Amino acid sequence: MNHKARKRFGQNFLHDPNVIERIIVSISASHNEHLVEIGPGKGALTEHLVTDAGKLDVIELDRDLIPILQERFGTYEQFTIYNTDALKFSFASLCRDEFSDLKMDKLRLVGNLPYNISTPLIFHLLDNIAVVQDMHFMLQKEVVERLTAQPNTKAYGRLSILVQYLCHAEQLFIVPPGAFNPAPKVESAIVRLTPKTHGQDEHKLCNASPENLSFIAKAAFAQRRKTLRNNLKTILSAQYIEQCGIDPGRRAETLTINEFVSLTNQYVQFLEA
Ligand code: SAM
Numbered sequence: 001m002n003h004k005a006r007k008r009f010g011q012n013f014l015h016d017p018n019v020i021e022r023i024i025v026s027i028s029a030s031h032n033e034h035l036v037e038i039g040p041g042k043g044a045l046t047e048h049l050v051t052d053a054g055k056l057d058v059i060e061l062d063r064d065l066i067p068i069l070q071e072r073f074g075t076y077e078q079f080t081i082y083n084t085d086a087l088k089f090s091f092a093s094l095c096r097d098e099f100s101d102l103k104m105d106k107l108r109l110v111g112n113l114p115y116n117i118s119t120p121l122i123f124h125l126l127d128n129i130a131v132v133q134d135m136h137f138m139l140q141k142e143v144v145e146r147l148t149a150q151p152n153t154k155a156y157g158r159l160s161i162l163v164q165y166l167c168h169a170e171q172l173f174i175v176p177p178g179a180f181n182p183a184p185k186v187e188s189a190i191v192r193l194t195p196k197t198h199g200q201d202e203h204k205l206c207n208a209s210p211e212n213l214s215f216i217a218k219a220a221f222a223q224r225r226k227t228l229r230n231n232l233k234t235i236l237s238a239q240y241i242e243q244c245g246i247d248p249g250r251r252a253e254t255l256t257i258n259e260f261v262s263l264t265n266q267y268v269q270f271l272e273a
Contacts, residue, residue, distance in 0.1 A: 003042065005182055009062050010114025014044040014138075016179035023190060024048045026172050027110055027136050036094060038086045038111035038121070041065060043072050045112065050076050053108075057094055059086045087121055091128040106133035115140045115184070119159060122147075126210060129166050135193040136172075144171050144189035156253050158217040161260050165213055167193040208264040216264045220252035227251055232263075240266050 005011040014020055023045060029035055029052035040046040040058040042065065050056050050073050059082045060069065066083050073079045082089065094107060109132060113121060118139050125135065139147075142155070148169045149155035163169050172190040177183040222231045229238045229248035238248040244262040246255065255263075 003064055003068060006062065008116075010039075010116040011041065011062070012112075012115075012180035012182060012184045013041050014112055014179060015181045016175075019175050019179040020044055020048070022173060023112075023136065023138070024052070026190060026192065027052075027108070029053045029108065032105075033108055033133075034094070034105050035108045035110055036091065038109065039114055040069055041112070042068055045110065046073060049110065050079050054078060056080075057082060059084060059089055061085050087117060087124055091125070092131045095131045107131055108133050109135040110137070112138040115143075115186075118143050122159065122163065123214075126162060126166055129195050132195055134195070135167075135191075137191055137193070138175060138188050139191060140184075141174060141187040141189040144191045147171075147191055147193070151256055152254055157221050158214060161217045161257055162210060162214055163193065165208075165257055165261070166210065167195050169193050208261045208268070212268055213260060213264045216267055217252070217260055220255070220260070220263070224253065225251070228255075228263075236263065236267050236270065240270055 005013060027035075027049070029049060031052075031054045033053055034055045035049055035053040035057075037046055037049060037056065037058045040060050046056070046058060046069065055078045056076075057080045058069065060066065061084065063083055066081060069081055091107060091109070095105075109125065125132070143159075145155040146157060146159045147163050148171050149157070149160040170192045172192055175188040175190065177185065177187065179188075216232075216235070219235055220228055220231050227249050228241055228246065228251070231252065232241065232248075241248040241263065244259070244266050246259055246263065
């Protein structure tokens with residue numbers, strides 16, 4: 001396994017067996033499930049997932065790792081490698097039966113993600129959420145804090161709102177830098193994201209499109225210390241904000257996700273009027 005870790009691919013390979021086991025136990029895959037690992041690297045998680053899952057697809061960008069993965073796992077019938085960029089990959093395409101074009105079971109996504117692309121990757125995965133059963137990811141601890149953040153905290157922002165609108169987000173445990181080779185400068189954490197189904201949706205107004213919600217959240221947080229009245233002034237007047245029962249003098253970070261959804265619906269109605 002003569003491969004030198006590359007910074008540009010965000011390569012920090014897991015080597016701590018206790019951490020690997022905790023991740024595998026958290027996922028608890030079974031033989032009738034379809035797993036997808038993003039960035040398998042040299043296969044630290046893959047070697048467990050390939051025997052636990054019914055089907056395992058892996059997506060790895062670094063072509064120098066492909067022969068290593070092929071040699072280790074190529075004989076498993078349930079294993080397929082995609083040497084491509086996860087940011088451009090259509091996860092929905094994995095859910096189709098190539099012979100009948102019938103939809104198959106949803107995907108369980110897993111990965112010790114490359115930290116340099118984690119935010120755009122999460123947004124890309126949210127675009128594919130319809131085919132996802134759940135996701136278990138290792139990320140920089142700060143990113144996990146943003147994913148799970150509640151209103152009135154520093155970490156709460158557009159990423160928290162979008163992710164929690166679509167998923168339940170739960171931090172499972174912290175992983176220290178020493179678990180990786182090379183060791184990153186920051187702490188990491190494991191997060192579990194479980195898409196909300198219609199029946200269990202906690203948001204009263206669940207009809208806002210993620211694109212519009214993202215647009216409003218981005219504008220509302222444009223300058224964190226400014227009020228909604230200021231940040232939204234070219235999009236939604238103070239009067240429209242008040243009609244949602246929201247004081248335009250508040251800051252974005254104080255709003256719940258339901259309040260963001262109300263603002264988004266108000267914006268859509270305003271556009272359609
Ligand atoms: N899973 C391995 C482990 O835990 O040891 C490796 C994790 S390492 C943090 C991230 C992996 O993602 C690397 O193997 C890297 O080459 C791969 N990677 C980086 N950018 C990628 C991308 N855009 N699409 C797919 N894989 C990518």
